[in-house]
Amino acid sequence: MILSNRLHRRHALATAAALAAAWVLPTAQAQTAWPSRPLKIIVGFPGGSSPDLMARALAEPLSQALGQPVVVDNRPGAGGNIAAGLVARATDDHTIGLMINGNMTIAKILNPATTYDPLTDLAPVSLLAVSPLVLTVPASATATGAGFFDAARAAGDRWNYGTPGVGTVAHLGMELLKSRAGMAPVHVPYQGNPQVIAAMLGGQIQMALLPPGLALAQVRGGTLRAIGVTSRGRSSVAPELPSLAELGVRDMQLEIWNAVAAPNSLPKAHVNRLATLLTEIVRRPEVRQTILNQGWQVAGTSPEGLAQRVRADTAAMADVITRNHIRP
Template identity: 35%
Template sequence: MHHRRSAPGRILSRIASIVGSAALAALAAGGTAAYAADAYPSKPIRLVVPYPAGGGTDIIARLMGTQLSQRWGQPVIVDNKPGASGMLGNDIVAKAPGDGYTVLLGITALVQIPSLYKKVPYRLSDLTPVSQTAKSADLVFVPRSSGITSLQQFVAKAKAEPGQLNYGSYGNATSSHLHGEQLKLKAGIDMVHVPYQGSGPETAAMLGGQLASAFIDATAAYPHIKSDKVNIIAVTGAQRHPALPQVPTMGESGYPGFEANGWFGYFLPASTPQPIVDKLGNELAAIVKLPEVNKRLVDMGLIPVGSTPAEFKPVLERDAAHWKSIVDAARISLD
């Protein structure tokens, strides 16, 4: 007695005869991801920037997006979604379909936010790292008129005048704020925090002689590193800044624990198949290594990286733990 094949069975056997049994086996065994990666990208890519147009993150997104579009033959549309300290844009990508067509350009704040805010609409694990594009650092500025030329001298003055000196930051709960609080804890000094709405106003205040000290992002500070109004006495991060080889790191100045660099990096929703993550990651890493892109990043005061997903992942894990320890020790909390 012959059993009639079920409808799905007939369809499968028909497909098998068309595509070949090996391909069908691959499909059945989850080879769909590989097929998806082969076809990717077949439509425009949306690149979400959680910050306003014209800022450093936006400039990098457009620089990289233009190259990606040229290499892949698909439009890359930069979509600025500022708000809620970057959480708005991060959340859009965290909840997007994992098909490789909604990409996030995130910054260090991404791994700082979970420690700082009680209510975050997404989990860090909802995003998967793709490629770290570049690293940044904070530079420690003091007025040249103060006569201070080293971090040790600044700490000595702060100890002699408790609560009299201030430090500027480019905003509440930014790396610069955390660095200032970390220095207070490590050096046992008391300083007043003066937050600004971004690095631009902070830099202007420093150059205008309104601050005793400031942690300023190297990207914003870059045009002013030769100014005769200021001395740059230290730099955060694991290495000295290439543009300021004479300026010691915080660690070299006697205060280890400031090794974490700021960064810019790309992310996809966690549900994205690994072959697509790898394909985008390899492409973005290659773009950073192009001489014209590399030069543009250096000219912005950044340290180009261009890493793979596997290289970026441990950086995130290490940095998330590092910033959490500072937030907890300094008891910083925002709502």
């Protein structure tokens, strides 16, 4: 009889434990399931811009992988910094941002009034794609290749270069190139790259760093000439062009890039999951080709890989900003 009672109690306890486990497990899963509602990608540029096109290329496959809708929310202004500030301050665990280099590196250094600090308020997720700039000159330029830099050094400040504005990557990149190549052209800012191209065609400026999507159309049309690209080596975006390093410009590496960042408050597990999914998505052949057609070379990195790039680019560009006293 005693044995029977003991067996009965053990059975009752086992049944209770099983029922408790059956209740706790779904509850815990419900608490940890993420995302539990639509994920928002904030883009700091208007529809049709490079960051917008990239976000939209990723939204559908990311939605399929996550099992939740992924919504692209355009919030243009201040070179993407308004949107980056919204991402930095988001507390819903369902907001991320697709950003350009400046938003994640030098925003606060270039303008201390920026409402967020990219190094402390943003969590790097993944570097999606990179692209060099193209050092471009008028088609009438007689000096090309390495000889271009000899001519530029000889011209001193009699030559000008154009950019779409103070503090843009084209401006900072050219100041970096000037220090690496020992030349001294004078900066002339314009409203945008179309005006830069017009000024080159009109002979007002002698050079500019342009995105491949703009530069290569002009070069292939015979209206401009390309000297080389600013990446460390040749780029799949324009494999026919030499890197500036090949032409003798030492320690010259400059790329524009698109990356995904999250609020620093997003749990690390979610950041890692996003990074893994995004890396897999951008490396799919069809997505890779779409991104290449947009003028970008696929990267796809871990959060630490992007963090390392952020630190390196911040240090290089901060030096340019400080040394040249650049303010927007």
